[in-house]
Amino acid sequence: AQSVSQHNHHVILSEAASLELGCNYSYGGTVNLFWYVQYPGQHLQLLLKYFSGDPLVKGIKGFEAEFIKSKFSFNLRKPSVQWSDTAEYFCAVLTGGGNKLTFGTGTQLKVEL
Amino acid sequence: ETGVTQSPTHLIKTRGQQVTLRCSSQSGHNTVSWYQQALGQGPQFIFQYYREEENGRGNFPPRFSGLQFPNYSSELNVNALELDDSALYLCASSLAGGQGAYEQYFGPGTRLTVT
Numbered sequence: 001a002q003s004v005s006q007h008n009h010h011v012i013l014s015e016a017a018s019l020e021l022g023c024n025y026s027y028g029g030t031v032n033l034f035w036y037v038q039y040p041g042q043h044l045q046l047l048l049k050y051f052s053g054d055p056l057v058k059g060i061k062g063f064e065a066e067f068i069k070s071k072f073s074f075n076l077r078k079p080s081v082q083w084s085d086t087a088e089y090f091c092a093v094l095t096g097g098g099n100k101l102t103f104g105t106g107t108q109l110k111v112e113l
Numbered sequence: 114e115t116g117v118t119q120s121p122t123h124l125i126k127t128r129g130q131q132v133t134l135r136c137s138s139q140s141g142h143n144t145v146s147w148y149q150q151a152l153g154q155g156p157q158f159i160f161q162y163y164r165e166e167e168n169g170r171g172n173f174p175p176r177f178s179g180l181q182f183p184n185y186s187s188e189l190n191v192n193a194l195e196l197d198d199s200a201l202y203l204c205a206s207s208l209a210g211g212q213g214a215y216e217q218y219f220g221p222g223t224r225l226t227v228t
Contacts, residue, residue, distance in 0.1 A: 004155075032215045043117075044156070044203065044219040051215065090155050094215055099146065099169040101205075101217060103155030 002027040002095050006104035013081050013111050021076040021107050023065075023091030032094040033074040034101070035065055039087045047089070050074065061085070086111045117206050117220035125226045126194050134189040134223045136204030144168070145187040146217060147179060148203040156203055162187055163209055191225075199227045 005024045013019060025031065035047040048059025055067040065076045074091060091104045118137045126132050138145050144163045148156035158171035162181035176192040185206070191198055201224050205217035 036219075043221040046216060046218070049216065092155075099144075099161040099163075100158045100171065101146070101148075101156070102158065103148075105153070105155050 002093060002102050004091055004093055004102050004104035006089075006091055006107050008107045009105065010108045011110070013109070015083055015111055015113055016080045017111075019076070019078040019081045019085075019109070021089055021091075021109070023074045023076065023104060025072050025074065025091075025093045025102075027072075027093060027095055029095070033065075033067060034092040034094065035059065035063070035074075035076050036090045036092060036103075037087050038090070038106075044090070047076070081109075081111045083111050083113055085109060117204055117218055119202075119204050119220040119223050121223060122221070123224045123226075125228065128194055128196060128227055130194050131190065131192045132194060132225060134191075134202050134204075134225070136187045136189070136206075136220060138185045138187070138204075138206030139218050142206035142208050142218070143185050144207045144209045145181055145185065146205045146207070147187070147189045148205065149173070150201040150203055150222070152200070159189070194227045196227050199225060201225075 003026045007022045033050040036044045037047045050057045050067045058064045088106045090106045092101045120135045146161040147159040150156040159173050160170040161168045165181045178190045180188045201222040203222045204220045207217045
């Protein structure tokens with residue numbers, strides 16, 4: 001069965017620090033990859049997605065992610081975080097013919113002023 | 114454009130009872146998926162409905178069932194509630210066909226507490 005691993009459960013950064021959150025998946029077939037964000041008190045929102053083509057994808061709010069097929073990874077990056085980036089981040093892979101999102105356990109990011 | 118809405122926001126039930134959660138999909142979307150998010154975990158896929166029929170199911174027992182209506186809204190029903198059913202239940206809608214099928218938009222969720 002497919003699975004998604006997020007190795008960083010809690011991350012604390014100072015404003016302007018660089019961010020990289022790890023995501024690895026186990027699935028041998030074609031995958032569609034996503035990062036979702038959940039700000040405090042808000043619902044899950046799509047941050048960025050990878051379907052095909054350029055493995056470096058850019059999302060909203062300055063986030064980007066790189067798909068490395070050989071490493072089964074889809075790490076999320078941001079060069080300079082802001083206090084408003086404090087949120088929980090979920091990596092997800094779409095399988096099952098396009099109907100099932102499998103999520104990682106999430107990474108709680110806290111950005112300190 | 115109207116986003117995904119869910120009702121109720123919070124619900125408290127007793128073990129053994131039955132519960133129905135409701136979801137209205139985003140305008141123009143025809144597919145609804147349901148997820149269970151336990152505390153400290155990522156959402157887990159329960160099932161998906163397309164054209165009023167179940168279109169894929171996760172590892173959940175049959176006491177979890179659903180419906181989709183002609184207006185694409187959906188219900189999640191859980192019978193014989195157990196304490197472990199306490200969780201946030203998320204509904205997500207998408208548009209079948211093309212890349213739109215791969216983007217699921219989530220509602221705010223229903224927080225279910227089973228005592």
